[in-house]
Amino acid sequence: MNLPRRLAALAGYVPHGSIVADIGTDHAFLPVYLVKSGVCPRVIATDVNPGPFAAAEKVVTTYHLQDKIDLRCGDGLRVLQPGEAQVLIVAGMGGGTIRDILAVVPAMLNQIRRLILQPMVDAGDLRAWLVENGWLLADEMLVEENGRIYVVILAEPGTEQVRDPLLLELGPRLLEKRDPLLLVYLEEIIRRHQHVLSELARSSSTGARRKVRELEVKLARTENIYNYQGRR
Ligand SMILES: C[S@@+](CC[C@H](N)C(=O)[O-])C[C@H]1O[C@@H](n2cnc3c(N)ncnc32)[C@H](O)[C@@H]1O
Known part of the structure; x- marks a missing residue:
């Protein structure tokens, strides 16, 4: 089988x-x-x-x-x-x-x-x-x-x-073992965060602005990790 x-x-x-x-x-x-x-x-x-x-x-x-x-x-x-x-x-x-x-x-x-x-x-x-x-x-x-x-x-x-x-x-x-699919996986996650951020940009509510700030921090850290892993 x-x-x-x-x-x-x-x-x-x-x-x-x-x-x-x-x-x-x-x-x-x-x-x-x-x-x-x-x-x-x-x-x-x-x-x-x-x-x-x-x-x-x-x-x-x-x-x-x-x-x-x-x-x-x-x-x-x-x-x-x-x-x-x-x-x-x-x-x-x-x-x-x-x-x-x-x-x-x-x-x-x-x-x-x-x-x-x-x-x-x-x-x-x-x-x-x-x-x-x-x-x-x-x-x-x-x-x-x-x-x-x-x-x-x-x-x-x-x-x-x-x-x-x-x-x-x-x-x-x-991350530690740098899985062979890690960079593709991180790219997917980064794209997903960017998409959510572009959707949130349409709203001006306080909740949406807070989510934008949180997600921007997360995206920046994820991009740093991606760049570091790309250089390893
Ligand atoms: C998408 S299938 C995955 C099947 C298989 N495990 C696989 O990975 O290919 C999810 C299965 O989990 C069952 N399931 C969902 N919740 C469950 C629970 N609380 N206890 C037992 N089975 C559950 C569903 O009925 C369904 O058959």
Whole structure:
């Protein structure tokens, strides 16, 4: 089974022999790959919505993996028992949704050794929650698929040193290791800030002026980081 690049990046962070819970699995392609490739002896695959859950059931049945992939329909970590999995994957959702899934049942995270997360938006909010709640950003990577850049975060229990909100938004490990896609990623972020600033320029409300000042500071710092990374 050939995995798309984004899912392959997630699979690359799974330690050999570990029991994984893939929360919000949808089609269950990743659990099928992890079991079929021998990385995981067993995977728990969950989804809260009946449509994606049915899609997962169909794929798991097609591959005759019902005994190795434990499918559960339900909300986030509520369908897990403490200690059932060592690794959690939560991918393809907004950073806020991922944060809420992790935050809602704190006891469930006690025995988790690895979080493999792939927020579609708001990665900074998710990183901020992780570092405030005893998780170290062990590694991060950018993946390009069909013209879009995705952020993948590996978190492990520990103390993260970086607390600067802008660095947490951009990705401390992406910056330190100068991810191969970093400059393209920063260019995208800079363009997005410039676009928002041009939209805000049409409004003269006090709120808009405050947002402009905040975003101008953020944009200037991001451009400095981009220029520094460009020279490295
Ligand atoms: C866009 S899909 C991503 C599927 C897969 N994880 C991937 O990365 O390709 C998001 C999936 O998460 C599920 N989902 C959203 N919130 C959830 C929650 N609180 N608990 C479990 N599943 C959830 C949705 O039903 C949907 O199938």
